[in-house]
Amino acid sequence: DSGVTQTPKHLITATGQRVTLRCSPRSGDLSVYWYQQSLDQGLQFLIQYYNGEERAKGNILERFSAQQFPDLHSELNLSSLELGDSALYFCASSPRVTGELFFGEGSRLTVL
Amino acid sequence: GESVGLHLPTLSVQEGDNSIINCAYSNSASDYFIWYKQESGKGPQFIIDIRSNMDKRQGQRVTVLLNKTVKHLSLQIAATQPGDSAVYFCAENTGGGSNYKLTFGKGTLLTVNP
Numbered sequence: 001d002s003g004v005t006q007t008p009k010h011l012i013t014a015t016g017q018r019v020t021l022r023c024s025p026r027s028g029d030l031s032v033y034w035y036q037q038s039l040d041q042g043l044q045f046l047i048q049y050y051n052g053e054e055r056a057k058g059n060i061l062e063r064f065s066a067q068q069f070p071d072l073h074s075e076l077n078l079s080s081l082e083l084g085d086s087a088l089y090f091c092a093s094s095p096r097v098t099g100e101l102f103f104g105e106g107s108r109l110t111v112l
Numbered sequence: 113g114e115s116v117g118l119h120l121p122t123l124s125v126q127e128g129d130n131s132i133i134n135c136a137y138s139n140s141a142s143d144y145f146i147w148y149k150q151e152s153g154k155g156p157q158f159i160i161d162i163r164s165n166m167d168k169r170q171g172q173r174v175t176v177l178l179n180k181t182v183k184h185l186s187l188q189i190a191a192t193q194p195g196d197s198a199v200y201f202c203a204e205n206t207g208g209g210s211n212y213k214l215t216f217g218k219g220t221l222l223t224v225n226p
């Protein structure tokens with residue numbers, strides 16, 4: 001158990017809908033990262049927050065947004081969902097800006 | 113279990129043999145590298161890391177080798193066990209400066225035969 005909690009574990013929704021994925025980092029970790037893992041793209045970095053502020057951005061679509069709250073939990077919002085958004089979404093946390101990432105178990109999103 | 117990739121490089125070894133998993137990284141300016149293990153249905157799990165000022169680092173049953181000249185990273189697993197069966201990812205810090213962004217490779221599927 002990495003100490004990173006993600007909910008929901010599984011989510012099935014329809015195209016055009018909006019979903020929110022939630023992540024609770026390890027106690028004391030200030031950095032939160034979101035990754036998307038699909039069969040053909042591997043692990044793709046989406047976005048990083050450090051202590052509530054956006055720190056780095058990767059290949060995150062404009063339909064996606066994220067934030068980190070004062071209690072350090074983070075949410076990833078996915079809107080106008082398309083079939084291609086079906087993937088595993090991982091959250092990871094780290095105590096510092098750099099270093100080892102601790103991954104959650106992921107949220108599996110299926111868009112029908 | 114769930115598959116994380118249909119077209120991954122694969123390595124099949126016998127239990128007790130040594131395994132070597134290779135990775136070519138992309139950015140000559142990358143200063144930090146990590147190997148992760150992902151078992152079916154789980155999130156990636158840290159194995160070992162290495163900074164660019166080193167060329168070798170050893171852990172418990174694992175060794176990471178870094179060759180910056182050819183931008184190559186390898187993970188050696190000694191006395192491979194069935195529990196080592198998983199997808200292994202190398203990751204490099206491509207952020208640069210004060211930024212930090214781990215970019216993952218496609219992964220290698222290791223299968224250990226009993």
